[in-house]
Amino acid sequence: MLKYILNDQIIDQDKAFVHVSDLALLRGYGVFDFFRLVGLKPLYFNDHIERFFNSADTLRLKCPVGRKRLKSLILEIIEANQIEHSGIRIVLTGGESTTGYSIGEPTLFVINESINPLPEYHFTQGIKLITHEYLRELPDVKSINYLMGIYKLPEIKEKGALDLLFHWGGKISEVTRSNFFIIDPNDKIVTAGEGVLRGVNRKHVISMARENFNVEERDMFVHELKNAEEAFITGTTKKVMPVYQIDDLVIGDGKPGPITSKLQKLYDDYIDAYIKQQPE
Numbered sequence: 001m002l003k004y005i006l007n008d009q010i011i012d013q014d015k016a017f018v019h020v021s022d023l024a025l026l027r028g029y030g031v032f033d034f035f036r037l038v039g040l041k042p043l044y045f046n047d048h049i050e051r052f053f054n055s056a057d058t059l060r061l062k063c064p065v066g067r068k069r070l071k072s073l074i075l076e077i078i079e080a081n082q083i084e085h086s087g088i089r090i091v092l093t094g095g096e097s098t099t100g101y102s103i104g105e106p107t108l109f110v111i112n113e114s115i116n117p118l119p120e121y122h123f124t125q126g127i128k129l130i131t132h133e134y135l136r137e138l139p140d141v142k143s144i145n146y147l148m149g150i151y152k153l154p155e156i157k158e159k160g161a162l163d164l165l166f167h168w169g170g171k172i173s174e175v176t177r178s179n180f181f182i183i184d185p186n187d188k189i190v191t192a193g194e195g196v197l198r199g200v201n202r203k204h205v206i207s208m209a210r211e212n213f214n215v216e217e218r219d220m221f222v223h224e225l226k227n228a229e230e231a232f233i234t235g236t237t238k239k240v241m242p243v244y245q246i247d248d249l250v251i252g253d254g255k256p257g258p259i260t261s262k263l264q265k266l267y268d269d270y271i272d273a274y275i276k277q278q279p280e
């Protein structure tokens with residue numbers, strides 16, 4: 001039986017429940033974070049723990065355990081479950097609410113789940129996105145609310161796309177579950193500076209890319225897409241994933257461009273090097 005975490009305890013998977021009066025269920029109020037294991041080693045453990053506590057603070061949710069205890073419980077379930085290349089999902093709910101609207105005592109749970117590998121051709125040929133005008137509320141918060149992305153899944157599928165690219169007031173922000181980058185005609189790598197989730201992979205890809213390329217974090221406009229030579233997304237399972245089409249617009253020559261391909265290779269090496277440095 002898999003081991004999960006519920007509040008400050010390790011429990012069997014079949015004992016992991018939250019109450020029906022939890023604000024996460026009633027109003028979609030809660031935060032989470034998600035990272036993957038390479039082998040059994042957490043990838044960017046501290047980054048994800050920090051972002052999780054920042055999201056919780058912003059939503060005024062008090063986690064029943066502190067950072068140190070949470071990390072040690074997580075390491076314990078990883079060791080107990082032995083699921084290589086899996087994911088760790090940390091969730092903090094709004095808690096059982098007496099009024100159906102007020103914050104209760106938050107429930108913490110942590111799940112260790114298998115990750116279905118994405119098809120290899122997404123990495124080698126790239127993906128299509130469709131644009132959608134939408135503003136994520138409190139974009140710095142990794143909220144459990146993915147209403148628009150899930151609602152739009154049938155349309156995304158029908159159009160042969162993988163996901164939505166959000167824009168608002170002419171500015172591009174991010175993809176439902178990834179950050180978005182273009183390579184502009186001057187070979188600059190550009191990504192939105194504000195109004196997006198601070199993706200952990202965004203951060204590491206930017207710092208890695210800065211060793212070889214110019215990277216700009218700034219407002220990015222919808223009208224810039226037509227001049228983009230390349231585009232890609234970053235995320236925990238996507239790493240660096242090329243984008244070959246956005247709506248009817250083919251990016252570059254419709255194949256992953258040279259800079260994106262180089263970043264993909266560099267980032268795989270970067271992750272390997274990072275993991276090698278982590279304790280056994």
Ligand SMILES: Cc1ncc(COP(=O)(O)O)c(C=O)c1O
Binds near residue numbers: 196235237
């Ligand atoms: C809205 C949003 N933006 C960006 C990302 C990418 O973040 P990370 O690189 O930490 O996976 C995610 C991840 O789920 C997300 O939900």
